[in-house]
């Protein structure tokens with residue numbers, strides 16, 4: 471067996487030039503930050519959200535900043551027909567989809583007895599079914615090309631519990647498990663599947679708790695670093711998992727959580 475490292479490609483390991491990425495939930499928050507990160511590494515990107523105008527203006531900002539092709543598209547990830555149309559649009563605009571980031575997600579908080587079955591369904595539909603539908607849509611093309619990267623946004627709350635978050639924790643645990651299973655299903659096709667488990671980042675999703683006791687407890691009590699994550703601090707994980715640097719990484723749940731789950 472030859473154990474020598476024949477080349478040390480260094481920085482090219484993280485180069486995404488020639489790659490194309492579809493990012494659901496790309497109009498804002500973590501999805502937008504990751505889309506910008508991939509574009510900064512050389513990828514062309516399509517940003518998706520239900521509000522096409524927001525996705526388009528976010529994409530225009532990325533195109534201007536990084537001189538990459540970046541387009542916006544309106545789709546609701548819970549609707550199979552819209553997911554299929556999204557894939558067609560991505561293939562038309564980008565030529566192919568090498569990288570899928572499922573960042574579209576919602577959270578509805580409250581003690582279990584205060585929540586309705588409809589609220590539970592809403593969270594599961596977007597976070598689990600939407601992720602599942604988008605993975606399912608991109609896989610045939612990735613399989614045909616024998617290369618693909620699937621990156622699903624789970625959460626630290628997919629790994630540990632938190633009172634008042636039953637639908638969300640259930641959905642994110644499901645994303646971690648779905649991603650592991652997908653990694654097994656598509657390993658022989660040159661496709662990796664990994665989840666990212668962020669800790670608290672101050673995006674729109676968390677505005678409601680930002681100035682509350684609950685919010686402060688999150689940040690100071692729950693994280694070793696005792697602060698919110700900054701949006702740019704999610705970018706490295708997405709670039710890494712999308713790139714050749716992570717070619718031997720699949721089925722992982724990568725925490726980017728300020729040490730939340732270390733405690």
Ligand SMILES: NC(=O)c1ccc[n+]([C@@H]2O[C@H](COP(=O)([O-])OP(=O)(O)OC[C@H]3O[C@@H](n4cnc5c(N)ncnc54)[C@H](OP(=O)(O)O)[C@@H]3O)[C@@H](O)[C@H]2O)c1
Nearest residue numbers: 495497499500519520521546547574575625670671673675
């Ligand atoms: N922020 C955090 O602290 C944190 C921590 C752990 C995990 N996460 C996860 O990271 C992901 C991104 O969160 P974020 O904080 O960036 O949230 P955000 O700022 O609220 O953004 C959510 C994105 O998802 C889109 N979206 C929501 N429902 C959709 C649907 N049905 N179809 C298509 N797009 C939809 C939104 O656009 P439209 O409303 O226009 O559709 C928006 O682009 C989520 O999966 C979240 O659970 C976040």
